[in-house]
Amino acid sequence: MRKHLGSRKTRSVLTLLILAIGLSIVVSACGSSNKSSTTSGGGGGGGGSSTTSQAADVTKCGTKPGVKATGTPIKLGAIVTKQPGTDFTDGATMADAYFHCVNDNGGINGHPIKYKWYEEQTNPAQIAGFAHKLIQTDKVVGIVGGFSIIECSVDHKYWESLGIYELDAGIAPECWGTSNSAPPNMGPRYSSDGAVQGVVRAGAKKIAFDQSNVPGTGYIVAGPQSVAKALNVPITTFKDNVPIQDANSIALKLVQAAGSDGGVVLNFTPPEALKILQAAQQQNLQDRVKAWACSTPCNTDFVAKALGTQWDGKLLVNAELNVTDNNGPQTRLYRAVFDKYGSKVSGGLGSFSQMGFVMAQQTVMALESIKGNTYDIKTVNTAIKNLKGFKTDMLCKPWYYGQAPLHIPNNTDYTTTPNHGKMVIKDGCIPINAADPGIAKVRSIEQKDPSLSQPGTTVPGA
Amino acid sequence: MSAAGATTSRSVRRVWLPRLDAGDRLRAVIIAVLLAFIVIAFPQLLSGYWVTVFTSVTIYAVVALGLGILMGRTGLVSLGQIALLALASWVGARLFFATGLPFPIVLLGSGLITMVLGTLVGLPALRLSGLYLALITLMLAGAITVVLTATNFPNGGGGFLGHVETDRGAAAVRRPAIAHGDTAYLRYTVIVAAILFLIALIHVRAKPGRAWAAIRQSEPAALAGGVNVTLYKMWAFALASFLTGVAGGLLAADSGQLFITTFPTSDSITLLAVVLMGGIYSLWGAVVAGLLMQFLPALLNNWGVNADWLTIIFGIGVMQVLLTAPQGLVYQFPRDMAKLGRRALGLVGRVRQPARERAG
Numbered sequence: 001m002r003k004h005l006g007s008r009k010t011r012s013v014l015t016l017l018i019l020a021i022g023l024s025i026v027v028s029a030c031g032s033s034n035k036s037s038t039t040s041g042g043g044g045g046g047g048g049s050s051t052t053s054q055a056a057d058v059t060k061c062g063t064k065p066g067v068k069a070t071g072t073p074i075k076l077g078a079i080v081t082k083q084p085g086t087d088f089t090d091g092a093t094m095a096d097a098y099f100h101c102v103n104d105n106g107g108i109n110g111h112p113i114k115y116k117w118y119e120e121q122t123n124p125a126q127i128a129g130f131a132h133k134l135i136q137t138d139k140v141v142g143i144v145g146g147f148s149i150i151e152c153s154v155d156h157k158y159w160e161s162l163g164i165y166e167l168d169a170g171i172a173p174e175c176w177g178t179s180n181s182a183p184p185n186m187g188p189r190y191s192s193d194g195a196v197q198g199v200v201r202a203g204a205k206k207i208a209f210d211q212s213n214v215p216g217t218g219y220i221v222a223g224p225q226s227v228a229k230a231l232n233v234p235i236t237t238f239k240d241n242v243p244i245q246d247a248n249s250i251a252l253k254l255v256q257a258a259g260s261d262g263g264v265v266l267n268f269t270p271p272e273a274l275k276i277l278q279a280a281q282q283q284n285l286q287d288r289v290k291a292w293a294c295s296t297p298c299n300t301d302f303v304a305k306a307l308g309t310q311w312d313g314k315l316l317v318n319a320e321l322n323v324t325d326n327n328g329p330q331t332r333l334y335r336a337v338f339d340k341y342g343s344k345v346s347g348g349l350g351s352f353s354q355m356g357f358v359m360a361q362q363t364v365m366a367l368e369s370i371k372g373n374t375y376d377i378k379t380v381n382t383a384i385k386n387l388k389g390f391k392t393d394m395l396c397k398p399w400y401y402g403q404a405p406l407h408i409p410n411n412t413d414y415t416t417t418p419n420h421g422k423m424v425i426k427d428g429c430i431p432i433n434a435a436d437p438g439i440a441k442v443r444s445i446e447q448k449d450p451s452l453s454q455p456g457t458t459v460p461g462a
Numbered sequence: 463m464s465a466a467g468a469t470t471s472r473s474v475r476r477v478w479l480p481r482l483d484a485g486d487r488l489r490a491v492i493i494a495v496l497l498a499f500i501v502i503a504f505p506q507l508l509s510g511y512w513v514t515v516f517t518s519v520t521i522y523a524v525v526a527l528g529l530g531i532l533m534g535r536t537g538l539v540s541l542g543q544i545a546l547l548a549l550a551s552w553v554g555a556r557l558f559f560a561t562g563l564p565f566p567i568v569l570l571g572s573g574l575i576t577m578v579l580g581t582l583v584g585l586p587a588l589r590l591s592g593l594y595l596a597l598i599t600l601m602l603a604g605a606i607t608v609v610l611t612a613t614n615f616p617n618g619g620g621g622f623l624g625h626v627e628t629d630r631g632a633a634a635v636r637r638p639a640i641a642h643g644d645t646a647y648l649r650y651t652v653i654v655a656a657i658l659f660l661i662a663l664i665h666v667r668a669k670p671g672r673a674w675a676a677i678r679q680s681e682p683a684a685l686a687g688g689v690n691v692t693l694y695k696m697w698a699f700a701l702a703s704f705l706t707g708v709a710g711g712l713l714a715a716d717s718g719q720l721f722i723t724t725f726p727t728s729d730s731i732t733l734l735a736v737v738l739m740g741g742i743y744s745l746w747g748a749v750v751a752g753l754l755m756q757f758l759p760a761l762l763n764n765w766g767v768n769a770d771w772l773t774i775i776f777g778i779g780v781m782q783v784l785l786t787a788p789q790g791l792v793y794q795f796p797r798d799m800a801k802l803g804r805r806a807l808g809l810v811g812r813v814r815q816p817a818r819e820r821a822g
Contacts, residue, residue: 084770118763123724124717125518129760132510132644150721156631177629213611219627241608406629438629 056336060460061098062105063368069107073114074367074375077140078168079130079155081148082119088147090347091169092117094334094356095145097341098364108367111375116140120148127154135162141380143167144363145356152181164377165385165401167362169355173219176438182407184358184399185320185351186432188216189223190439191295192267193432194318194413196224199263200231201427202291202316206262208254210238212272220267223436230435242272247279255285263291266298273298274306277315281307286314296320299351304418311418316426319414321358321394323423324349328393329461330361354394361459362390362399369457389456396429400452408442409453501652505645513644515760517716520651523752524658524709526737527745528702531662533734534742535671536698537678539596541730542583543706545603548610548725550576550703550710555616555720556624557711558635565638565715569654572711573704580703581696588692591681603727615720634718651712658705659745666745670697735776739783741790750792754779 059065078095081088096115103112116138118130127150134140143159144167152168152175159166159180168175170183176190186194188211196207209224211217217239228235236257240250254264254276266273273294280286292315294303299319307315322331334357338349345353366383367375388400396412415427434440446453505513525547532538554572561568586598618633619626626632641650665671673694676684685691714720736754741747754776759769787794 082768119768121759121769122721124719124721125514125713126760128717129511129514130763132514133764136510149723150719153632153719153721154717157634173627173629174631178631216627219629222627241611 056332058101058333058336058340059105060333061101061337061364062103062107064106066104067106069103069110069112071107071109071111074108074111074142074380075114075116075138075140076142076144076363077115077134077138078117078144078146079120079127079134079148079151080117080146081122081151083121086122086149087346088149088169088352089117089119090345090350090352091147091356091359092145093344093346094338094342094353095360095363097337097345098357098360100341101337102360102364108364108375109373113364113367115145117145120151122149124150124154127151128158131155131158141375141377142363142384144384145169145359147352147355148172152178156181162377163381165381167359167384167401169352169359173216176408177406179403179405179407182401182409184355184362184395184410185296186408186410186413188267188295189220190408190411190432190436191318191320191413192220192265193223193227193436193439194415194430195265195267195293195295195316196227196233196235197231197430197433198293198316198318198415198427199265199291200228200233202263202293204258204261204263204290205233206257206259207233207235207265208238208257208262209235209265209267210240210250210254210276211267212242212269213239214242223438224265226435226437227433230433242268244268244272244275247275248283251276251280251283251285255280255288258289260288260290262289263293264289265293265295267295268297270297270300270303274303277303277307277311281310286310291316293317296351299323299416299423301422304423305421307418309418309420312420313417313426315418317416317423319351319416319423319425320410321351321354322396322414323416323425324354325422326393326425330357330392330394330459331461333461334394358392358394358399361392362387365390365457365459388452389454390459391455392459393461398453398455402445402449402452404442404445406438406441408438411439411442497652497656501649505648508645508648510644511764512760513648514716515757517644517648517651518756519752520648520655521709521712521716521752522733522755523749524655524705524712526733526740526751526755527659527662527748528705528709529733529737530740530742530745530748530751531665531674531705532698532702533737534744534747535666535674535678536695537591538584538695538698539592539734540599540702541596541734542599542603542606543702543733544725544730545606545727546576546580546583546703546706547710547713548720548722549579549606550707551714551720551725552610552613552615552710553579553707554711554714555635558714559616559618559624559633565636569708569711572714573707576707576710577700577704580706581700583703584696584699588695600727600730603730607722607725607727610725611722615722617719632719635714635720637715647716651716654708654712658708659748662701662705663745665701670694670701674698732773732776735780739776739779739791741792743789744792747790747792750790 078092080092099113099115120127120130143164146168149171152170152172156174156178164180166181168181168183169185170176170187175181175183176187199207207228211220221237225235244250258264266276294315294317296318298317324331334354335349338345347353366387367380370379370383385401385403388402390399395410396414399409401407412429412431414425414429416423417426432439434443508516525543529540529543532540550572553575554568557568557571583602586595590598613623614625616624617626637647638650641647673689676687676689677691677694681691733755736751739754740750759772762769762772783790
């Protein structure tokens with residue numbers, strides 16, 4: 001290009017550039033406003049709609065069937081991630097659906113639950129602002145049902161300073177490693193631990209572990225490394241930038257690293273994991289190792305359908321929650337509530353909305369345990385902190401909160417596998433290996449107070 | 463003082479401190495009163511949420527100011543300003559964790575280091591312009607994002623990178639002792655931003671501003687007129703980078719923790735859009751751009767409207783501004799309001815006249 005451009009020419013180029021930018025922004029905005037983003041479909045263990053739903057009684061949500069709650073509202077809030085490519089609103093929208101169901105059936109001692117959540121775009125200042133707004137302006141008394149990429153990192157000190165015990169489905173390490181946060185899920189690190197255990201059970205003598213190159217990879221990989229070491233299996237770790245550009249070479253690299261008696265473990269979002277698995281399939285690599293495994297995000301029928309039957313029984317997925325078409329009472333109620341109240345749950349039935357449902361049930365159980373008629377930050381959060389023995393068919397073992405420096409109450413998981421386009425249970429509940437220091441600490445807490453994970457009050461189910 | 467010294471002093475004053483006329487002095491008084499209101503009274507009127515929002519508005523107004531100087535004053539298109547802000551935040555956070563230096567010194571250090579890095583980024587500007595320069599800066603922004611994704615932001619760890627992976631909560635970037643709370647930090651940020659705007663104003667009203675205007679109009683003409691094009695182009699990049707560098711330091715201390723997800727490359731395009739909408743030829747346009755970029759999404763979120771709609775609104779807004787008011791909202795809005803007022807008065811006059819005639 002010539003160095004000197006006439007001013008008119010420069011202006012023309014600038015105008016063209018600006019018009020192009022304007023148009024591209026409009027076009028990209030149209031794309032990003034689409035709710036069915038790839039991420040929002042991920043993580044589900046069931047289908048997109050409740051086709052398997054049996055007739056279930058939604059009046060089981062509350063204590064006074066058919067009686068609308070009309071008392072002073074109990075205000076609860078949450079912060080969830082929603083940005084182009086990442087939509088975690090299903091947890092909050094499903095929690096909202098359950099709260100509506102509760103309000104239509106007596107509420108909490110006659111009080112309806114008023115639920116408000118804010119959608120953030122992984123901006124720490126924005127998240128901190130929402131936290132202040134929920135407390136100072138909206139006057140919420142509990143933070144429940146959130147699902148955010150970095151909210152735990154940003155706000156945990158604020159919640160601790162206020163005595164708030166957050167119920168959140170987390171992503172950031174602080175969701176499990178701090179005193180005032182207890183998620184229903186176990187997150188990428190411990191789920192990857194479970195996936196490593198899965199391929200070792202399948203006979204792998206060597207492991208190639210690959211994950212997306214995003215913040216926190218060092219923290220995540222430490223888990224699989226400690227589990228592999230405890231199982232006497234060598235592990236080679238990789239991280240790849242997402243979106244993946246060359247899945248063929250990644251698949252080849254992983255298979256070569258694992259060897260014919262090894263296993264490949266992936267920790268990616270469903271679309272990215274799918275790229276690697278499909279690339280392996282195209283190169284006939286799926287049988288070149290003993291086993292393939294994935295952390296929780298692969299536990300979705302979307303992956304099972306896209307892979308086809310060639311992977312049936314060969315891909316092992318560590319699933320933090322049960323499949324959505326199981327016939328347990330809480331899952332039946334979940335599907336019924338979804339059918340009647342879940343119009344805002346854009347991702348349909350799946351892990352994300354399951355987590356929202358579990359958190360909502362935990363919240364209601366805590367609120368119903370409050371003696372008297374005072375629902376403020378102190379009473380509500382004391383009740384949440386005292387939760388224990390929460391038994392649901394969506395989780396392997398009873399969930400608890402309790403006073404502890406860290407919380408990983410979901411530490412025993414299912415293993416699922418594709419079967420004719422659906423994810424089905426392959427192995428029942430298997431504890432995550434305590435070679436991971438976080439799990440070891442939690443087991444020690446559970447041993448000191450066995451009542452935490454003993455089944456307690458019956459959780460509503462249909 | 464010697465005669466030579468006095469002459470030099472007068473020359474420096476003529477270059478850097480142009481004479482203010484009565485209008486300028488009136489404007490300065492109004493701005494001073496406005497600033498005093500924003501620093502003293504305004505934060506008291508806001509809830510905690512809006513305090514954090516307006517802190518972000520102030521920081522992004524400074525970033526927009528940098529882009530305005532590059533594009534509006536010098537005609538250099540940059541699509542890498544948000545990546546530069548990420549780099550500046552990294553530098554600021556690293557300095558805060560690595561040193562116990564006073565807050566303003568760290569801000570200055572962050573500005574100066576980013577200035578050096580940003581000027582290096584601007585080197586291609588000596589050879590390129592227009593679409594090609596935009597493309598180069600966009601690619602560079604992508605490269606910075608890739609590197610920062612791999613290295614992460616400092617959070618109190620050791621070594622050069624200063625990052626430690628922990629599940630117990632990382633350390634937060636410190637704030638100045640006099641502005642530890644959110645409200646005090648908003649005031650602090652506004653004062654720092656005011657100083658930066660003043661620095662920019664001095665540049666624009668003095669010799670560099672005239673040189674940039676000449677370059678923007680026509681590089682050959684500027685060269686023929688004796689303007690050192692290379693020097694003043696690099697100067698523009700250096701000043702814009704310095705402003706972004708200080709803004710990065712402020713941002714690091716505002717949020718306490720930094721994540722690469724806060725700085726998507728696409729935000730550089732959004733920044734360009736809001737700077738164009740605000741008005742690239744005016745310093746006030748940067749304030750409008752800051753409001754559009756940070757206040758508007760917060761307002762929509764507050765109303766329960768998805769902030770994704772803003773990308774559509776900004777797209778339409780850019781086209782509207784280009785077609786009807788290239789000088790931006792900062793000129794268009796008052797002009798249109800005045801027009802509307804005149805029409806309203808005219809309408810009232812026409813209604814009253816027949817009434818008077820009937821009465822007469």
